[in-house]
Amino acid sequence: MSAEALQWFKSSYSGSEGGQCLEVATTPHTIHIRDSKNPADTGPTLRVTPAAWAAFTASR
Incomplete structure (x- = not known):
């Protein structure tokens, strides 16, 4: 599946200040x-x- 076909969203683990965001x-x-x-x-x-x-986000 190409990256454009995916439905991207900002991760809830990203900060709201900008600059350090994961999608x-x-x-x-x-x-x-x-x-x-x-x-x-x-x-x-x-x-x-x-x-x-799940393991990555649980270790936060």
């Missing part, structure tokens, strides 16, 4: 993560499993 999009088997400062399809995207994302 997240989900599919049934993958969590897609990107930097909101570089949202274009050319920017890097990290993809992890839902279990890995």
Whole structure:
């Protein structure tokens, strides 16, 4: 699935001050993560499993 086809939203773990925001999009088997400062399809995207994302957010 291309990055443009995903429904991106700002992560609730991002700060409200701006500058340090993650955008997240989900599919049934993958969590897609990107930097909101570089949202274009050319920017890097990290993809992890839902279990890995749950472990990451739980460790906060």
